[in-house]
Amino acid sequence: MDMTLKCFQIYVFTLLLLFQIFNNLASMKIKAISLLIILFTIISCKKDKEYPKYVELQSGGGEYSLYIKNGTFEFLKTELISYDQISTAPFSEGKYEISGDELILKSDKGKKYTFKIGNEAELIPEKMDSLKELKGLYPVQILHDNKMPKEMGRLDSLGRKNALWLYFNEKGKVINQRLYKNGELVKDNYKSDIIVK
Numbered sequence: 001m002d003m004t005l006k007c008f009q010i011y012v013f014t015l016l017l018l019f020q021i022f023n024n025l026a027s028m029k030i031k032a033i034s035l036l037i038i039l040f041t042i043i044s045c046k047k048d049k050e051y052p053k054y055v056e057l058q059s060g061g062g063e064y065s066l067y068i069k070n071g072t073f074e075f076l077k078t079e080l081i082s083y084d085q086i087s088t089a090p091f092s093e094g095k096y097e098i099s100g101d102e103l104i105l106k107s108d109k110g111k112k113y114t115f116k117i118g119n120e121a122e123l124i125p126e127k128m129d130s131l132k133e134l135k136g137l138y139p140v141q142i143l144h145d146n147k148m149p150k151e152m153g154r155l156d157s158l159g160r161k162n163a164l165w166l167y168f169n170e171k172g173k174v175i176n177q178r179l180y181k182n183g184e185l186v187k188d189n190y191k192s193d194i195i196v197k
Contacts, residue, residue, distance in 0.1 A: 049101045049117045052150070054143035057123060059134060060159035066123070066137050071095055073105050075113075102126065122159075135159075148172045156182060164192060 057066045065076040065088070075092040094107040103123060105113040111130070115123035115137070123137040138159040141152040149172060153165030160183025167176040179187040 047100075048098045051098055051103060051117055052121055052139075052142045053145055054147055055121055055139050056141040057121075057137035057139050058155060058159075059137055060155070060157055062155075064131070064134060064137065068096065075105070075107075144168075144170045146170055153180070158183075164190070 052068070053070045055068045057068070058064065063078055065078070067074045067076075073093060073096045074090050076088055076090050078086055078088040081087050092105070092107040092109070092111055092113075094105065094109075096103055096105045098104075098117075101117050103115045103117055105111075105115075107113075112127070113125070113129065113131070114127040116126050118124050118136075121139040121142060125131070125134050125136065128134065136159055138155050139151075140155055142150045144150045148170055149166070149168045151165060151167045153161055154163045156162040161180040162182065163180065165178045165180060166174055167178070169175045176188070177190045177192055178185055179190040
């Protein structure tokens, strides 16, 4: 039974119980307690926000990458070693959970990173054990539940969609191409010469 149906049943049961109490007792204390029960029921049934099971995100400058993989995550940092050398290495991995509109990363080493889920699967840092300089993580590739590509494209240095973005159905066929500039949609159903197989 899904959470929405369960919450609805609890809500209906609570309303029926309260109706019976209001009919039998007119005490202010009973009415106040009943209203608190309704409020608690509504708050406890807060629905978790949907988030893709498989997504690759990057920070605006590309310094951080986050891979979400069906219940687990891997957080990577890219560092410039010299003008011709870069290093990308994982610094945190573990499990994640969604609570309301937050995505919470819990690393195997006890670190915790809390993000608010924004528009278009964007993650906005809220509570971080470290990474104070991180402003946000933006999706560059989202996969369907069957791990086929759903959407992919490039970001500019501020984390906004830029250039050509491809959108796929669950079988991997391109169903739309959109052209972006600085995060703004320039052309929907754009036709390019790119062939994706």
